[in-house]
Amino acid sequence: MTSLLPGRGAEGRTSTSATDRGPRRVVVVGGGIAGLATAALLASRGHSVDVLEKNDDLGGRVGTLERDGFRFDTGASWYLMPEVFEHFFALLGTSAAAELDLTVLDPSYRVFFEGHDQPLDVRPDRAHNRAVFESIEPGAAERFDAYLASAEETYDLALRRFLYSNFDSTSSFLQTDVLRRTPRLGRLLTRSLDAHVADRFSDHRLRQLLGYPAVFLGSSPTRAPSMYHLMSRLDLGDRVLYPQGGFARLIEVIASLAERHGARLHRGATVTQILTDAAAGRGRPRASGVVHTTSAGTQRLLAADVVVGAADLHHLETTLLPPDLQSHPRSSWRRRSPGTGAVLAMLGVDGTLPQLPHHSLFFTTDWEQNFGDIFGRHARVPSPASVYVCKPSESDPSVAPAGSENLFVLVPVPADVSIGEGGADGRGSEVVERTADAAIDQVAAWAGIPDLRDRIRVRQTVGPADFETRFNAWRGSALGLEHTLRQSAFLRPGNTSSKVDGLFYAGASTVPGIGLPMCLISAELVLKRLAGDRSSLRVAE
Structure with missing residues (x-):
């Protein structure tokens, strides 16, 4: 080390x-x-x-x-x-x-899996989450305990020694608790999150559940270091909160x-x-x-x-x-990689949507293809794509008129401004609107809301070009530099x-x-x- x-x-x-x-x-x-x-x-x-x-x-x-009476958070x-x-x-x-x-939030979030009729709920209840793992993969409960124990230990170490450090001194690295864990930290830094999870669980649904936090880091499970398994401590081992009035x-x-x-x-x-x-x-x-x-x-x-x-x-x-x-300088950015781009769709929907809690995730089966489309040499908008949906009206009546729902739909895409900009009521670029349409239809089919598209009365989309225009975001990234080994901790x-x-x-x-x-x-x-x-x-x- x-x-x-x-x-x-x-x-x-x-x-x-x-x-x-x-x-x-x-x-x-x-x-x-x-x-x-x-x-x-x-x-x-x-x-x-x-x-x-x-x-x-x-x-x-x-x-x-x-x-029109809807108030959308457009980011976090x-x-x-x-x-x-x-x-x-x-x-x-x-x-x-x-x-x-x-x-x-209870459930903290719900996960819909391609090819499976039954979604999975993660709750602010560790015993419940442990039982879910066991029901999907017999014997996984004990491995769940070990995984979360490791996540908690790593999270605690990160808070105490690394996250609040400017790395202008070696003192963080010379503490006894860090030195004792040096071999393990080295493995966590140099191995992917995907490989770390795959060694412990076989069911692809559990692997996806534990690998998805890489997307919050602007990365993918195969690109983010396994150090970031610590993020499972935040959702599987703690509570997910929401501030009334939105972000x-x-x-x-x-x-x-x-x-x-x-x-x-x-x-x-x-x-x-x-x-x-x-x-x-x-x-x-x-x-x-x-x-x-x-x-x-x-x-x-x-x-x-x-x-x-x-x-x-x-x-x-x-x-x-x-x-x-x-x-x-510009030359140094050729060695760097942006986090994912995003196509966003803010939707005001007539009627209620009991099928969706506050947070929902929709995972495609072929993750290798999904993330390859986003980060690969020939980047393109994934089809089908894994999608995130937030319904804050589940928890906050101030964000939508009575009897209506507020939906925020996010599709991770390449950080590529050529995908275009969004617009009101279908007037964004052709790729952005097509991507939003596909996501809406996917949510409707997987969550059992066949009339979802017909019930949309407000629609506003955002594309990577909007991130570049409004925020001077490099290559239209929705997040910033992705978290890879070369772009984490003191290497960032x-x-x-x-x-x-x-x-x-x-x-x-x-x-x-x-x-x-x-x-x-x-x-x-x-x-x-x-x-x-x-x-x-x-x-x-």
Whole structure:
């Protein structure tokens, strides 16, 4: 394992600005969840913070759409790792209970399998889930126990030693509990999740259930390291929650906390350049502010001591910095891989849909073909595709008119902007609309809702080209860099520039990775950088 210890030169150094503990003028580029969380944390510590968001609404990929009495979350829909949210709120002097109305989902989710009439329910009840494994594969109950025990141990180690680390010190790796597990950690890092699961379970349904978390990481079971089997601790061994009001409510809360602590949030402010100061006598150039364009078309300069890029890393580096100051120039992206793209369909449906709980997954039998279509050399939209469906109206009456249902349908596809953009009521690109139609028909057939298509009264689709346009997402990815071995932990792009002092990064493209909890942690990692905290521990509450 010592060969994997961080030793990446400038990315592992603490810059001059990072060790200056005095109040700083900070500009945050991007008003998604990572940018808002960074603003809230830094403002709460006395820094003067401005957030510049190019769109007219905050939240980035965690967006919302309202039409004809329906309110759709357009991005994140799973509330997992509640301890990360709780810690984040505690750093701001509050709690999740005080800020959010969280509902426990039961079932946590339902899985429909191609070729099987009976779906499988995962519940916030470990004994139930254990019994389900045993009913599908005799003898699997004991292996379920061992699998979850390993997932819990790995998850606990990740929280304590790795997720809250900037990897600017070897201290995380030299702790006794890490050293003792070094051989096992090495195997978990270098073996795929698919192989790890296949060694323990034979039924393809159980393998799919345990392998699917790789999709939450923007990857596939054959590409994601088996380290990520830890994610089964979150659904099979814990509760899945939902914030009333949807995930737009989460964004409202974090934005409000940022403003409460003094941060200034600017919408319709498109950053066009990160400025640097190469004053005589200094070593590397230092971030000195940004140039941005207002929604009225006025160009403005905003000075700063620190710039935090919380937008897409590829855009920040290759568009907002000159070539000689890019830590991640265009050539370096040829060695990287984006997470999956997505075709989304937001549907307002007349009548109720008792066949679907809050979360449903629809798995095709031929996963090798499904993921090969997404990540293979000749990438294409899978047909048939594995599909995810969220029905928040199951738990939240505010998201749909009475007697109606709110459906969010997601089809993982290649990160490829040529797939096109979405639109209202079937007016998106031909590939996007065809993909949405196929998914709707698949859900109707597998869940036993033959008239589903006829009952749709509101339809809005989104395609990879929309992710590129709205969020400057590299190749139209819906998530960010996928989690492979080369793009995980300390091998993921670091959160400091190696060319510009005072330039930091937050969000799904940098450490620790993809997902709402990871974005909150990435904000805390910036806070640690500014405080000169090189530990792997969470900031004290």
